[in-house]
Amino acid sequence: MQRALRSNSRVDLIVLSSCVILALVARALPTTMRDPVATGMRRTFLAPLVMLQERAERGRQSLLQADAKQAHLDSLSLNSIKAGALETENERLRKLIGLGSQLKWGFIPTEALHGRGVRDETTVILSAGSRAGVSRLSPVIAPEGLVGVVDQVDPTMSHAMLWTHPDFRVSAMSPDGTAFGIAQAHLTGATGGYLIELRGVPFRATLKPGAEIVSSGWGGVWPRGIPIGTVLQEIKTTEGWARTYLLRPAVNPADVYSVMILRRDRLAKGFDGVWQSAAQVDQAVQRIVVSGDSAAKAAALAEAAARRAVLDSVARANGAPPLGATDSTGAPRVVAPRPVPVRRPPPADSNAPVRRDTTPRNDTVRTDTVPLRPEVHR
Amino acid sequence: MNVGGAIRAIISFLIFVVLHYTLRPLLGWRAPMDFLILALLLASVRVRPATAAVLGFVLGLISDSLAPDALGAGAIAMTVVGFGASYLKAVFFADNLVLNAFFFFLGKWVFDILYFVGEQRVHGVELLQQLLLWSPLSAAVTAAVGVLLLFLMRPLLEPTPA
Numbered sequence: 001m002q003r004a005l006r007s008n009s010r011v012d013l014i015v016l017s018s019c020v021i022l023a024l025v026a027r028a029l030p031t032t033m034r035d036p037v038a039t040g041m042r043r044t045f046l047a048p049l050v051m052l053q054e055r056a057e058r059g060r061q062s063l064l065q066a067d068a069k070q071a072h073l074d075s076l077s078l079n080s081i082k083a084g085a086l087e088t089e090n091e092r093l094r095k096l097i098g099l100g101s102q103l104k105w106g107f108i109p110t111e112a113l114h115g116r117g118v119r120d121e122t123t124v125i126l127s128a129g130s131r132a133g134v135s136r137l138s139p140v141i142a143p144e145g146l147v148g149v150v151d152q153v154d155p156t157m158s159h160a161m162l163w164t165h166p167d168f169r170v171s172a173m174s175p176d177g178t179a180f181g182i183a184q185a186h187l188t189g190a191t192g193g194y195l196i197e198l199r200g201v202p203f204r205a206t207l208k209p210g211a212e213i214v215s216s217g218w219g220g221v222w223p224r225g226i227p228i229g230t231v232l233q234e235i236k237t238t239e240g241w242a243r244t245y246l247l248r249p250a251v252n253p254a255d256v257y258s259v260m261i262l263r264r265d266r267l268a269k270g271f272d273g274v275w276q277s278a279a280q281v282d283q284a285v286q287r288i289v290v291s292g293d294s295a296a297k298a299a300a301l302a303e304a305a306a307r308r309a310v311l312d313s314v315a316r317a318n319g320a321p322p323l324g325a326t327d328s329t330g331a332p333r334v335v336a337p338r339p340v341p342v343r344r345p346p347p348a349d350s351n352a353p354v355r356r357d358t359t360p361r362n363d364t365v366r367t368d369t370v371p372l373r374p375e376v377h378r
Numbered sequence: 379m380n381v382g383g384a385i386r387a388i389i390s391f392l393i394f395v396v397l398h399y400t401l402r403p404l405l406g407w408r409a410p411m412d413f414l415i416l417a418l419l420l421a422s423v424r425v426r427p428a429t430a431a432v433l434g435f436v437l438g439l440i441s442d443s444l445a446p447d448a449l450g451a452g453a454i455a456m457t458v459v460g461f462g463a464s465y466l467k468a469v470f471f472a473d474n475l476v477l478n479a480f481f482f483f484l485g486k487w488v489f490d491i492l493y494f495v496g497e498q499r500v501h502g503v504e505l506l507q508q509l510l511l512w513s514p515l516s517a518a519v520t521a522a523v524g525v526l527l528l529f530l531m532r533p534l535l536e537p538t539p540a
Binding site: 008011012014015016019020022023024025026027028029031034035037038039041042046049050052053055056057059060 | 442
């Protein structure tokens, strides 16, 4: 019994010693031999365990980054929401700059600070005051047209009455001077929206829907020619001696953020043609953009053609038929069977967008193209 | 140990190994629990010292294969721990949770001492900090988790009544 136990202990010690020696050998292996052994184990019977560990690590990373990812997503969502408003604001500022360049002088660009509550769009605070040259009854305009009038002035800010205010009035007319009237807010309660009434139009003068209405310049507050709105329809009132028209305003008071205050000394110089010129400037900018687009298209086409010509030259130098469509020599192309099908590598810039540009566009190419006269063909 | 008991012990052993490669990296603690040590200790008290030594050697190689620079260090440590646990099972083989917790704590700490000394990656103060602070913490966590799992897996680990 004791001998058996002693024998078992000896076996245990021999196995222990063997394992320890093997482990020491593994520990003493050079790196060049250690790595293949470890890699072999990882890739064979340990592969499922390694996969489990990888997934667990990934799960932990996901848990740790969940908050950061959520915050990132929120930021992106917020930015995408802001992007639309920024585009609109950008557009408005561009128009404002265009109007400023037409006015040249005598205006004060300012910010309009809105409202104290819902549907309280009758007054705004302007961020410029008497120190900047603002005075009482100075007109407030936007690129689209009339906004309101300054009614209180402080040194650093001022208070303006918008056209939606019940007390606001402006003398208005059709641009051709055939119809005159007084424009004021159309007050029909909360559901009426922002519309303008043109009251007191002589019965003999009729205005068609879509007709533009501008300030007439009478009264000394508003200069002549500032857009007020466009005619929607005639409305029936108790006044039998004059017509009343409903106008769609040129400026929505809820969208007024950047405006201009006209100085009193500027009013005397007149504003004839300013808004028409502003519109022309806008059209000119559009034309410049379109011309730039055409120039970029032409440059892309020229670059693609040059690249194709180079490829053809290389192909000819190698004894192969030209790969591209160009043939500078004008000689008939000899079509020979190719020993090895050569796949032409796509040029870096000759992908789908460039090809799309090769299609003539009506708004760019046609305007620059002079149509051929019949005698040219003769 | 009869066949049923052996199968249940093997299942428990595999559960511990899987937990080592799933729960441990998922928690990612600075002083992690060591399910491989728990598996080795629970298996070692059920087999002969020679078998425990071989089991420890294999488990050590498995853990070392994921850290090739330390290949062999884990194998040495686990071989010694497995053999020692099996050799001393007469002392620790008791149905006492506190004693089992101490058994797990001691096994993990001895393993860490052997491993970090054999690995020779950390030296000086850092080694002392590891062996006297983080390793006991890790051993304590391992002991706590081991006792909890012993409690939960009692149906699997209890010997079959004759």
